[in-house]
Amino acid sequence: MTTQRAWWKTALGVFFTLVMLFPVYWMVNVSFTETRDLRSSPPHWFPWNPTFEGYEAVFAQQLPALGTSLLIGLGCVVLTVVIAAPAGYALALLNLRGGRTLNFLLLVAQMIPAVVMAMGFYAIYNSLGLLNSVGGLIIADSTIAVPFGVLLFTAFMSGIPRELLQAARVDGAGAWRTFRAIVLPMSRNSILTVSLFAFLWAWSDFIFASTLNRNGDLIPITLSIYNYIGNNTTQWNAIMATAVVASIPASILLVVAQRYVAAGVTAGAVKD
Amino acid sequence: MSSTPTVVGSREEPRGAAGTRPAVPHGRRRRRTLNPSQWTALGFAAPLLTYLVVFYAYPLWRNIDLSLHDYTIRAFVQGDAEFVGLENYAEVFSSSTFTTALVNTALFTIGSIVFQFAIGLALAVFFRSSFRLSNVLRALFLVPWLLPLIVSASTWAWMLNSDNGIVNSVIQAFGGEQINWLTSPDTALLSVTIANIWLGIPFNLVILYSGLQNIPGEVYEASSLDGAGPWRQFWSITFPLLRPVSAITILLGLIYTLKVVDVIWVMTTGGPGDASTTLAIWSYREAFGTGMPSFSPAAAVGNLLIVIALVFGFLHLQLQRRQEAS
Numbered sequence: 039m040t041t042q043r044a045w046w047k048t049a050l051g052v053f054f055t056l057v058m059l060f061p062v063y064w065m066v067n068v069s070f071t072e073t074r075d076l077r078s079s080p081p082h083w084f085p086w087n088p089t090f091e092g093y094e095a096v097f098a099q100q101l102p103a104l105g106t107s108l109l110i111g112l113g114c115v116v117l118t119v120v121i122a123a124p125a126g127y128a129l130a131l132l133n134l135r136g137g138r139t140l141n142f143l144l145l146v147a148q149m150i151p152a153v154v155m156a157m158g159f160y161a162i163y164n165s166l167g168l169l170n171s172v173g174g175l176i177i178a179d180s181t182i183a184v185p186f187g188v189l190l191f192t193a194f195m196s197g198i199p200r201e202l203l204q205a206a207r208v209d210g211a212g213a214w215r216t217f218r219a220i221v222l223p224m225s226r227n228s229i230l231t232v233s234l235f236a237f238l239w240a241w242s243d244f245i246f247a248s249t250l251n252r253n254g255d256l257i258p259i260t261l262s263i264y265n266y267i268g269n270n271t272t273q274w275n276a277i278m279a280t281a282v283v284a285s286i287p288a289s290i291l292l293v294v295a296q297r298y299v300a301a302g303v304t305a306g307a308v309k310d
Numbered sequence: 311m312s313s314t315p316t317v318v319g320s321r322e323e324p325r326g327a328a329g330t331r332p333a334v335p336h337g338r339r340r341r342r343t344l345n346p347s348q349w350t351a352l353g354f355a356a357p358l359l360t361y362l363v364v365f366y367a368y369p370l371w372r373n374i375d376l377s378l379h380d381y382t383i384r385a386f387v388q389g390d391a392e393f394v395g396l397e398n399y400a401e402v403f404s405s406s407t408f409t410t411a412l413v414n415t416a417l418f419t420i421g422s423i424v425f426q427f428a429i430g431l432a433l434a435v436f437f438r439s440s441f442r443l444s445n446v447l448r449a450l451f452l453v454p455w456l457l458p459l460i461v462s463a464s465t466w467a468w469m470l471n472s473d474n475g476i477v478n479s480v481i482q483a484f485g486g487e488q489i490n491w492l493t494s495p496d497t498a499l500l501s502v503t504i505a506n507i508w509l510g511i512p513f514n515l516v517i518l519y520s521g522l523q524n525i526p527g528e529v530y531e532a533s534s535l536d537g538a539g540p541w542r543q544f545w546s547i548t549f550p551l552l553r554p555v556s557a558i559t560i561l562l563g564l565i566y567t568l569k570v571v572d573v574i575w576v577m578t579t580g581g582p583g584d585a586s587t588t589l590a591i592w593s594y595r596e597a598f599g600t601g602m603p604s605f606s607p608a609a610a611v612g613n614l615l616i617v618i619a620l621v622f623g624f625l626h627l628q629l630q631r632r633q634e635a636s
Binding site: 121133259296 | 454
């Protein structure tokens with residue numbers, strides 16, 4: 039009885055998952071469809087004659103964009119961790135005065151729409167000559183991740199036993215050494231979670247890229263896809279191939295680091 | 311060993327170490343200013359504080375500044391924009407787009423939230439009892455959320471394409487008529503809302519699922535001993551016990567949905583006309599979407615959006631605080 043019920047549930051679960059992931063399947067399917075079959079009616083449900091022309095176009099044209107996105111993602115990870123981890127330490131373990139206010143400001147910062155930030159950054163970068171630069175885009179993208187990172191680090195580091203820090207202090211370690219030798223190694227998982235989100239958000243960003251880096255020599259992949267849609271609306275197989283390639287980091291991270299993803303989503307929303 | 315800290319220790323080190331020494335003279339200084347450990351804490355928080363001032367407060371200030379002046383591209387370059395006070399706000403409020411954008415924002419947000427939450431909750435309850443493959447399938451549900459928004463949005467745009475989209479093909483196979491999803495004013499907003507619901511389901515599922523994990527299994531066991539069926543269990547146990555988590559999920563969803571630009575912009579650019587223009591899209595279009603940027607009204611709309619987001623934000627904080635207190 040119970041096993042039967044479980045099978046029934048598994049079947050239903052597979053069905054739900056298939057429905058949910060249909061758009062993803064469709065993206066992959068279209069990416070393998072030949073250009074002349076794109077307009078056929080009804081559309082081809084399976085790529086019976088897979089073509090790689092879409093992917094050839096990606097590798098011929100999109101490699102610089104993928105490299106730029108990688109660079110921006112990694113830059114954003116470094117910047118976010120370097121700023122957020124020490125701040126988390128100060129808030130969680132060093133009893134920073136005004137910590138509650140700072141926490142509150144970080145929560146508010148997360149609510150500010152990116153389009154508003156984009157306008158502010160545009161005005162500033164315009165006068166500083168930072169428009170269309172990778173560095174400028176890294177800074178702008180990091181504003182999505184830094185408040186999240188600080189809150190996550192604070193939440194995690196608050197759980198580090200104080201006795202450990204006390205012991206380190208007795209052994210003559212100062213605040214910096216304690217941070218480097220005890221707090222950071224213990225926070226490995228939260229560093230991974232923060233890095234993962236900082237990377238994904240920077241990689242996926244479209245608003246900052248399309249406003250601050252519109253005419254740059256190095257454009258990220260999201261902007262590249264967008265320009266592609268504008269330029270050749272007939273070559274949807276190439277567009278979808280680019281989209282598939284742009285989804286690779288997300289897919290890898292989902293497989294490799296699924297529990298960090300779930301941890302990051304629930305952080306701040308659920309208290310346990 | 312004791313020499314290493316001076317090498318790596320930067321400025322904080324001597325002060326941090328000083329705290330461990332039973333040094334009497336420090337006592338006096340401590341009373342006058344911040345005590346040494348506070349200076350250490352401040353040192354570690356300094357990068358963040360600087361960052362917040364330079365990369366949050368300053369852009370926001372520039373945005374307010376934009377909304378109070380009449381910035382044209384020329385004024386932007388020369389830096390001599392005229393101060394116009396609240397004129398931009400008056401212009402925004404009296405614009406014919408304002409009501410449309412406000413109504414669209416409300417419809418888009420409420421429509422997205424209601425369905426994301428309902429579907430997310432149903433799935434969370436479904437996945438609550440583990441079964442074969444349940445963890446794998448639940449992980450797969452995260453995929454739409456992890457994909458770059460532009461990828462999902464362009465996929466939906468092609469699926470909803472009038473002539474070659476799979477959606478219309480299925481509708482026509484069942485004898486229906488072709489629907490111009492993205493190009494008809496009647497369905498454009500509906501289309502982007504559907505795509506956004508799809509995007510939001512994973513987030514709702516994950517949060518509600520972990521909320522369900524916190525409800526002890528014994529509660530369910532006791533109620534089934536009392537003869538409560540699944541339906542009854544949902545309404546008298548799951549739903550009330552999940553209320554705090556639900557409230558927070560919904561508010562976070564609201565704050566997130568108010569901000570959405572990418573999805574709508576890629577699918578319809580807010581059109582046709584203003585049919586799918588929300589406040590965020592309006593702001594983006596004014597500033598960056600046309601050849602003739604008008605930053606000042608765009609900034610005014612953006613600031614309006616901040617106010618709306620903050621109202622819900624404070625509601626969220628209030629709820630969270632109450633939850634922590636209980």
